[in-house]
Amino acid sequence: xxxxxxxxxxxxxxxxxxxxxxxxxxxxxxxxxxxxxxxxxxxxxxxxxxxxxxxxxxxxxxxxxxxxxxxxxxxxxxxxxxxxxxxxxxxxxxxxxxxxxxxxxxxxxxxxxxxxxxxxxxxxxxxxxxxxxxxxxxxxxxxxxxxxxxxxxxxxxxxxxxxxxxxxxxxxxxxxxxxxxxxxxxxxxxxxxxxxxxxxxxxxxxxxxxxxxxxxxxxxxxxxxxxxxxxxxxxxxxxxxxxxxxxxxxxxxxxxxxxxxxxxxxxxxxxxxxxxxxxxxxxxxxxxxxxxxxxxxxxxxxxxxxxxxxxxxxxxxxxxxxxxxxxxxxxxxxxxxxxxxxxxxxxxxxxxxxxxxxxxxxxxxxxxxxxxxxxxxxxxxxxxxxxxxxxxxxxxxxxxxxxxxxxxxxxxxxxxxxxxxxxxxxxxxxxxxxxxxxxxxxxxxxxxxxxxxxxxxxxxxxxxxxxxxxxxxxxxxxxxxxxxxxxxxxxxxxxxxxxxxxxxxxxxxxxxxxxxxxxxxxxxxxxxxxxxxxxxxxxxxxxxxxxxxxxxxxxxxxxxxxxxxxxxxxxxxxxxxxxxxxxxxxxxxxxxxxxxxxxxxxxxxxxxxxxxxxxxxxxxxxxxxxxxxxxxxxxxx
Amino acid sequence: xxxxxxxxxxxxxxxxxxxxxxxxxxxxxxxxxxxxxxxxxxxxxxxxxxxxxxxxxxxxxxxxxxxxxxxxxxxxxxxxxxxxxxxxxxxxxxxxxxxxxxxxxxxxxxxxxxxxxxxxxxxxxxxxxxxxxxxxxxxxxxxxxxxxxxxxxxxxxxxxxxxxxxxxxxxxxxxxxxxxxxxxxxxxxxxxxx
Amino acid sequence: xxxxxxxxxxxxxxxxxxxxxxxxxxxxxxxxxxxxxxxxxxxxxxxxxxxxxxxxxxxxxxxxxxxxxxxxxxxxxxxxxxxxxxxxxxxxxxxxxxxxxx
Numbered sequence: 042x043x044x045x046x047x048x049x050x051x052x053x054x055x056x057x058x059x060x061x062x063x064x065x066x067x068x069x070x071x072x073x074x075x076x077x078x079x080x081x082x083x084x085x086x087x088x089x090x091x092x093x094x095x096x097x098x099x100x101x102x103x104x105x106x107x108x109x110x111x112x113x114x115x116x117x118x119x120x121x122x123x124x125x126x127x128x129x130x131x132x133x134x135x136x137x138x139x140x141x142x143x144x145x146x147x148x149x150x151x152x153x154x155x156x157x158x159x160x161x162x163x164x165x166x167x168x169x170x171x172x173x174x175x176x177x178x179x180x181x182x183x184x185x186x187x188x189x190x191x192x193x194x195x196x197x198x199x200x201x202x203x204x205x206x207x208x209x210x211x212x213x214x215x216x217x218x219x220x221x222x223x224x225x226x227x228x229x230x231x232x233x234x235x236x237x238x239x240x241x242x243x244x245x246x247x248x249x250x251x252x253x254x255x256x257x258x259x260x261x262x263x264x265x266x267x268x269x270x271x272x273x274x275x276x277x278x279x280x281x282x283x284x285x286x287x288x289x290x291x292x293x294x295x296x297x298x299x300x301x302x303x304x305x306x307x308x309x310x311x312x313x314x315x316x317x318x319x320x321x322x323x324x325x326x327x328x329x330x331x332x333x334x335x336x337x338x339x340x341x342x343x344x345x346x347x348x349x350x351x352x353x354x355x356x357x358x359x360x361x362x363x364x365x366x367x368x369x370x371x372x373x374x375x376x377x378x379x380x381x382x383x384x385x386x387x388x389x390x391x392x393x394x395x396x397x398x399x400x401x402x403x404x405x406x407x408x409x410x411x412x413x414x415x416x417x418x419x420x421x422x423x424x425x426x427x428x429x430x431x432x433x434x435x436x437x438x439x440x441x442x443x444x445x446x447x448x449x450x451x452x453x454x455x456x457x458x459x460x461x462x463x464x465x466x467x468x469x470x471x472x473x474x475x476x477x478x479x480x481x482x483x484x485x486x487x488x489x490x491x492x493x494x495x496x497x498x499x500x501x502x503x504x505x506x507x508x509x510x511x512x513x514x515x516x517x518x519x520x521x522x523x524x525x526x527x528x529x530x531x532x533x534x535x536x537x538x539x540x541x542x543x544x545x546x547x548x549x550x551x552x553x554x555x556x557x558x559x560x561x562x563x564x565x566x567x568x569x570x571x572x573x574x575x576x577x578x579x580x581x582x583x584x585x586x587x588x589x590x591x592x593x594x595x596x597x598x599x600x601x602x603x604x605x606x607x608x609x610x611x612x613x614x615x616x617x618x619x620x621x622x623x624x625x626x627x628x629x630x631x632x633x634x635x636x637x638x639x640x641x642x643x644x645x646x647x648x649x650x651x652x653x654x655x656x657x658x659x660x661x662x663x664x665x666x667x668x669x670x671x672x673x674x675x676x677x678x
Numbered sequence: 679x680x681x682x683x684x685x686x687x688x689x690x691x692x693x694x695x696x697x698x699x700x701x702x703x704x705x706x707x708x709x710x711x712x713x714x715x716x717x718x719x720x721x722x723x724x725x726x727x728x729x730x731x732x733x734x735x736x737x738x739x740x741x742x743x744x745x746x747x748x749x750x751x752x753x754x755x756x757x758x759x760x761x762x763x764x765x766x767x768x769x770x771x772x773x774x775x776x777x778x779x780x781x782x783x784x785x786x787x788x789x790x791x792x793x794x795x796x797x798x799x800x801x802x803x804x805x806x807x808x809x810x811x812x813x814x815x816x817x818x819x820x821x822x823x824x825x826x827x828x829x830x831x832x833x834x835x836x837x838x839x840x841x842x843x844x845x846x847x848x849x850x851x852x853x854x855x856x857x858x859x860x861x862x863x864x865x866x867x868x869x870x871x872x
Numbered sequence: 873x874x875x876x877x878x879x880x881x882x883x884x885x886x887x888x889x890x891x892x893x894x895x896x897x898x899x900x901x902x903x904x905x906x907x908x909x910x911x912x913x914x915x916x917x918x919x920x921x922x923x924x925x926x927x928x929x930x931x932x933x934x935x936x937x938x939x940x941x942x943x944x945x946x947x948x949x950x951x952x953x954x955x956x957x958x959x960x961x962x963x964x965x966x967x968x969x970x971x972x973x974x
Binding site for chain 2: 210211212214215216281284285286288289292293294319320321322323324326327328330331334338339340341342357358360361362365368369372645646647649650
Binding site: 691692693698701702705709713716719720723724731735739742743746747749752753754757761762763852853856857859860863864866867868870871872 | 885893916
């Protein structure tokens with residue numbers, strides 16, 4: 042039946058009357074083990090948002106340690122707001138058996154989780170954080186944000202929900218496989234989370250899990266790293282299933298008349314992203330299996346001969362190659378950067394075209410740039426490894442490809458900027474987030490250039506500059522685009538608009554805080570402060586001049602949390618009280634808005650198979666009565 | 679609206695959905711085993727010495743023959759359906775499954791010999807990569823056998839209701855099975871002969 | 873699936889499959905035999921990999937019908953082979969080109 046995961050039963054009943062010939066599936070088949078791409082999209086969306094919140098929470102705890110090293114952490118004060126927020130959400134949902142209440146319970150649960158984590162003797166005795174726990178938080182923050190938060194939200198949620206609608210497909214090509222990929226992802230997430238509570242604690246070798254450190258830290262099955270690997274194998278499998286599904290859906294299920302150059306830009310972004318996931322992820326799966334063998338079966342794939350750990354010769358055969366892990370890891374993880382950024386660019390493209398009421402400038406350049414970007418992303422990975430004793434020939438190669446890959450990124454950004462020129466801009470919340478994406482991603486991209494040059498990388502490698510750089514790409518870059526997407530497609534999913542006032546408060550607050558969090562990192566990094574330091578650099582003479590920034594960043598992060606709470610409240614308030622929206626509130630051109638019935642959408646999406654006659658962004662076409670031409674509007678005779 | 683092209687090919691791509699899907703999946707499998715072959719090469723070039731003919735060549739040659747035979751019976755199973763001969767399909771699919779069982783038994787004998795002789799993954803990097811790659815290949819064989827067994831038994835009911843769709847399914851299962859065979863064709867010389 | 877005439881299909885395809893099968897078996901025996909010759913390591917690797925590639929191509933071309941496939945599948949596989957080559961070559965180049973401190 043419907044996407045009405047978020048709406049309450051009244052809608053469902055109403056809809057059942059409209060489509061009486063449809064057999065009504067039970068609760069479990071409809072909301073939990075659904076094969077409808079829209080329900081699965083919403084499942085992905087909610088799960089990944091919770092993971093984003095959790096990953097953000099881990100970071101807020103870390104930032105306490107960085108701002109006030111060695112001081113006791115006020116666990117209770119910290120966990121209480123979560124419990125209260127959960128209660129507010131439950132209150133808004135009226136404590137009835139509904140999804141809102143469930144989310145409220147989950148948020149309260151999150152508060153309890155933080156409380157339990159903070160109270161553990163092996164983690165924070167008397168509130169003072171142990172270095173091992175700091176490392177766990179760091180590793181899990183990165184892993185959760187990338188693999189359980191942003192990618193599932195960008196690809197699993199938006200890709201699943203929006204892409205089939207935009208190409209006029211009744212569902213994904215393999216609906217059961219689609220359901221399987223969500224549940225495999227879910228299991229991976231559960232394994233990752235439960236690793237906090239096993240005897241050895243969670244993984245603590247960074248999200249990159251470099252060997253040999255990751256091989257020898259708390260070895261055996263009860264080390265968090267083993268669980269990290271198991272979790273990753275689930276997440277990778279889920280991504281592989283998903284990407285096969287996406288590519289087949291786009292190739293086979295697109296509507297009549299929807300040629301490749303009539304694809305909305307978002308569909309192109311998802312298409313290229315799926316190929317990246319399909320071909321880049323398997324090597325990490327292989328690497329994960331190898332590291333698992335190292336940790337559980339005692340092999341030495343990544344362990345060199347004569348390894349000494351804490352003064353003891355490590356009992357293994359040796360003969361392995363630690364750099365192999367880095368190669369296999371970055372063979373995935375560099376394309377992964379584009380997996381994070383391409384769907385975001387796709388969302389921003391849609392929103393900018395819609396709110397400038399103009400076609401995207403240079404649509405074909407955008408498409409070719411995305412394809413080229415995807416291709417190049419496979420041959421730049423070792424720029425993460427300049428400092429591994431790489432010879433000049435091979436480092437020159439990677440330096441050159443890295444400089445080349447910046448060209449399509451600049452083309453995309455330029456096209457989006459030029460699209461703004463001469464448009465009559467509508468500054469609604471999605472547009473604000475989309476507009477902010479442009480300069481933020483610009484900073485993220487430009488700060489990457491010095492890292493891609495092997496000479497300047499010697500100074501900057503593994504400093505806070507790197508952290509600042511990639512967070513500018515992902516946090517105020519990708520995550521802003523994802524927020525834009527949520528505000529933009531919320532009316533499609535729920536039939537109601539999100540509150541604009543709260544949305545604007547959320548935007549401006551986040552925008553200012555983001556920059557106070559990440560810009561100081563660039564400054565600290567240039568001063569030479571290393572990443573992953575447990576005390577934020579207190580012991581280093583060269584860090585003394587920039588240490589005061591730690592407190593600035595931490596406070597900004599905590600303040601930003603308040604603005605995210607406004608977003609959560611807005612989400613649930615709008616669900617019940619939001620202004621009702623028709624099927625095309627933004628007056629957009631693409632099929633997701635013009636060919637579907639009024640939300641919530643029924644199973645099968647379209648009453649009749651749509652047919653496409655126009656390009657994706659025919660806004661303000663002269664001589665037309667409206668300022669937009671739906672893609673499925675037949676040509677006039 | 680129903681999902682189109684589950685049985686017939688889409689005119690412009692010339693493919694039905696599952697066939698495109700399985701080829702994409704196989705592309706990812708190429709990358710998975712590609713990464714492991716890369717590992718093999720890097721370990722080997724970094725090793726001071728590498729064993730030659732240390733594994734059981736006659737048994738592995740027999741196993742290669744078994745797996746190649748299972749490939750021809752698989753393709754014959756599909757060909758029988760194309761010729762509308764369901765009985766022959768049952769026979770060939772059954773043989774394919776049995777060949778899979780035979781392969782695993784022989785592999786099991788080999789494994790047990792090594793383990794009893796104390797040659798386990800932690801012995802050295804040669805045995806580590808040998809066990810990992812052949813083990814992962816074995817998992818793929820088991821996966822294929824589950825699929826083939828299903829289409830031999832309960833899944834074959836579809837032949838009565840939707841014969842074309844069933845033939846498509848066997849073609850797709852066959853593509854996967856041949857790929858598993860293809861991987862072994864490379865594993866065999868790499869571990870046993872070189 | 874088009875409507876196929878059984879006899880026609882048998883003539884065109886089944887005979888081909890059996891020929892391929894015989895070819896694969898013969899090549900298996902050849903590659904085992906060659907491995908017992910005292911060739912140098914490099915020559916042995918080259919011969920074995922050539923035979924394996926021929927066998928693999930036979931399976932892919934005839935059993936998997938790659939010899940007459942659709943464009944989309946060729947494109948995907950070409951892309952995969954390129955990235956496969958990249959994945960194999962670049963770590964090896966890195967291995968062969970370390971910084972040497974004199």
